[in-house]
Amino acid sequence: MPDSALSALGLGYSVDGTYLVADTNISVAAGELVAVLGPNGAGKSTLLGLLAGDLRPTTGSVHYGDTLTASLAVSERALHRAVFSQTSPFDIPLTCTRVVSLGRYPHRHDQSISPEEDAAFVVSAMEATDTIHLAHRAYSSLSGGERTRVAIARVLAQNTPIVLLDEPTTALDVYHQERVLGILRETADGGKAVVAVHHDLNSAMTYADRVVVMASGRVVANGTPAEVLTADLLASVYGVPMAVLDHPLHTGKIVLVSPDRDPGSAG
């Protein structure tokens, strides 16, 4: 097994005695793009919070490379992983360039990085997310999709070996969904370990190296999209009948939600 950039062993998280995540083992290699799927309340965001070090595990541990996350200071963690979450407030009055440049904040004490290099990270992150034209707009004045792209640019500018994203494509139109998924693919191909929580099964099919499916706080499947995304598994996890078909235009599969007769009786 290759050295993993990110690994979790026996991970569990409970609130008032109820486990939101339990018995979870995950390891992600550098260069790998992992999609976390599952219905609402499956524990996906909680898992991401645990991997980010934002939540303290009730059981088990998380390692970044060989380093136990619990042994890292808040400021050190920011050099290992960047996080895109849905919790950011809307009313940030800063300009978009400023917001993205704050992704460089964790590196401020690194004397080996010149201001020009910092600026280059910011520009390339904004180019990748198609946000250059928003540079001087106030973040608070943006649409939901624009905010998401600027926040992703900030995450990319942080340039950490591990990138964690909670539903990065949910607020985006189809063009920008594809674009963001492409960026995540490139980020992984560039040697980073990328973990993204997704709702869209098809994007996971197309872009992810590996899919982790969660239900009721546990990992119920973990493998390549082709192995994991079968009609039976998806139907049992989501409670809706699904069809998995060959893609008509290229190799790979697509997932269709196909309720038997009456969609109202599903779930």
Added chain:
Amino acid sequence: MTSGTPVHRDPFERKRRITWVALVALTIGVAGASVAIGSVSVPLGDVAATIGAKFGLSTSPGGVAEAVVWDIRIPRLVVGFATGAALGVVGAMLQGVLRNEMADPHLLGIGPGAAIGAALGASGGGTRGAIAGGVAAGVLTAFVLRRLARGPAIDRTRIILSGAALSLALGAWVGFVVFGSDRGKVPPLEFWLLGSVSSATWSTAITLTIFVSVAIGGMLMVRRTLDVVSLGEKEAGFLGVDTELLTSSLLIVAGATVGATVGAVGVIAFVGLVVPLVLRRGMGHSYRHVLPASIVGGGIFVMAADLVARSVLSPIEVPVGLVTAAVGGPVFLWLIRRNQDA
């Protein structure tokens, strides 16, 4: 489509340059007017000659002009500027760390809390005692405020309301302390609650300037961190900021800094609220720019308010806090209104 547009050419850049020029011009203008205008009118030539003489550049005009300018008006100006600078920066910093543009050290109760300690200190050790007591009580009040603000996420409305209640209650306690002390040693209640720079001496000016300079230097170091905090508590954590620790440390710095000014000149309200608010119009919202500009903006505001305070009902001098409140109150109302509309 966007090629050739450098990302770092910020349209605010020009606005910021203009604002800085205006701030410097206002500092010189208000300072010059403050030294020249008063019950004894001193020609600007004599003002310049008096100051120049201290550096061996000219011969002193001597007499009343020199005494008024050098021993009364300039220390008063220095104390006013230092106080305003401190309150402006503390206000901006608190607004940043609490993510609340309505934060002000005095409206949050730090000023009145510090005044209790300052009044106690004054009865034992004069102005130096008042500053020491103000610093101690300011820090203590900051601790109380921190307790009130503690929670998973700082509740913005709750901390403002708690601060307002704290402010009124502590203001009343200043009254009890003042009325219970030796009237010969402790300045009257109006000094503590409405502020005055009229009794400023060189000794106070130097002590306060040194203390305030160190504190401002410390606060300027976190201006980039305050921008990170404005992304939200969670995001700041993801970027490596320990927000709990930062909030606690900065509240203590605020308590000490404000406490020193209260010991020297009493509570001058609304400076910390209004100065950053107005400056954001010209500097943008990044604390990289708002914090340094608040040093000068705060200094100008208190110097100008003091000039008004001793001119408006001349020869009677009104407390400088009356002037800052008369201006600051309406601005505060406008801010609340604007926030509702948004």
